[in-house]
Amino acid sequence: MTLPFSIDERHRIHTTQLDVPPRLLLGPGPANVHPRVLAAMSLPTLGHLDPCYLELMDEIQTLLRYVWQTDNPMTISVSGTGSAAMEATLANVLEPGDVILVGIMGYFGYRLADMASRYGADVRKLTKAWGEVFSLDELREGLETHRPAVLALVHAETSTGARQPLEGVGELCREFNCLLLVDTVTSLGGVPVFLDKWGIDLAYSCTQKGLGCPPGLAPFSMSPRAWDKLQKRRSPVANWYLDMNLLNRYWGSERIYHHTASSNMNYGLREALRLAAEEGLEQRWQRHQNNARLLWEGLADLGLVCHVREEFRLPTLTTVRVPEGVDSKAVARQLLTDYNIEIGLGLGELAGQVWRIGLMGYNSRRENVVLLLEALRKVIANGKAIDIVN
Missing domain, CATH: 3.90.1150.10 (Aspartate Aminotransferase, domain 1)
Incomplete structure (x- = not known):
């Protein structure tokens, strides 16, 4: 029998052993991955409902709460890159017509605004020059003018290298009865972040930066205030894969199958978080x-x-x-x-x-x-x- 497609000499290189330069x-x-994380990822794969893996999920949640300094029950690793968790924060609390005010001081503020618009939100923008940050007075003026359901800020703007001060912003959001959503992609694990102390309601990050893992998972945390807004939605979450109602049934006590999570990626995340706790x-x-x-x-x-x-x-x-x-x-x-x-x-x-x-x-x-x-x-x-x- 002759195969319709086969490896010929032109494609022979693809059958050779992979050789990656040491960057x-x-x-x-x-960033480069800690050797202990790589070693953890090489352990035998477990099924996503294996009792040992379910126990590891609990450990990851506890360690994520530590690095984020929060008691939020809904604190998990999303199967996807940081952009997946970014989208999860928006998808779960925004409904068509909801006003979201996005503080834009770089590239990733624009990404937040773009994602929010795709869920039918009424997107309003505060802008600063790339490399500058917002003052509390500027944020207060924006909240007074727009009265949003959500204020979204980038704590660590990867495109500019600027760190947005967050002290007092949570109190300001509670004064205007809105949720505070924060991008901690380039801050978690390397810069002080206090979700509960600062009154942050929704936060997301990634694994490949301050935590020292390969890309592929995305930490996500949701406060009880944000969870309450999710439960009062008038319409289903428009993104099935990122619906926290469904994911909570997997990460919570029910342990109901949602998707095939990568056990090996989560081994690495657990080890990276353990390194942070040890240090x-x-x-x-x-x-x-x-x-x-x-x-x-x-x-x-x-x-x-x-x-x-x-x-x-x-x-x-x-x-x-x-x-x-x-x-x-x-x-x-x-x-x-x-x-x-x-x-x-x-x-x-x-x-x-x-x-x-x-x-x-x-x-x-x-x-x-x-x-x-x-x-x-x-x-x-x-x-x-x-x-x-x-």
Whole structure:
């Protein structure tokens, strides 16, 4: 019998063993994965309703509550990337016609607004220049003007490297009877986040940044206030896969099948969260801050300038202004080809204007900062990739 499709010489390469270069991932994510996480992921696969796996799910929920500093019962890992959990926060509490006010200070604020519009929400926007943050007075004015059901803010804007202060925002939202939704994608595991203390009702993150896992899962948390809004919906959640009513029956006491969750991915998440607990959150946050400061000082010594004011600068993600006359892509390309170091380029309005350097999770280590700064110094001195104009 002759197969209609077969491997011929042109496709022979696809049958060879995979060979992946050893990159140091110092861009906006993913970051390199802790060896203990990789080891955990290599353990035997379990079924998604296996008693041992169900016990592991409980452990993940407890550890996620710790890193987020919350008692929210509905705290889970969504099977999908951070964008899936982003969509879950919106899908579960927004109905057609609901007003949502989105604070936009970078690329991912626009993504929130786009997603919300697809669920029929009445999307209103507050905007700031990319790299700046909102004051409490500006947020109060926005709430008074728009009276939204939900206020959505990005805590750690990955496109700009800015950290939005959240102290007092939860109280403000309760004053105006709206829910507070927060993107913690680039802050969870590396920057202080207090869901309960700050009155955050809906939060989402990812696994591949501050937590030090591969991409593929997305932490999600929902306060009792947000859960109550979900229960009072007039229409079903428009996204079946992300419906928290259904997912709660899987993650909660009923243990009713919803989808085939990846046991191996969740092994990795459990180990990453266990590493965070072993280190201690305060020590982990300080490690990220110390290494970021070392980076900032080193960049200044090279004559490079950070895009965001230090008081609002993320320790997990630094945006560096590209000097005039410099080809940002050429610099990034030379770092990758000559030194196996990945950094990120500018996104959206900052395309061509900044580099994005991530020090997240396992990668937030002094030796990585020293290695990157030395590579940058050599690239600048080499002159092949850049032509700095004095």
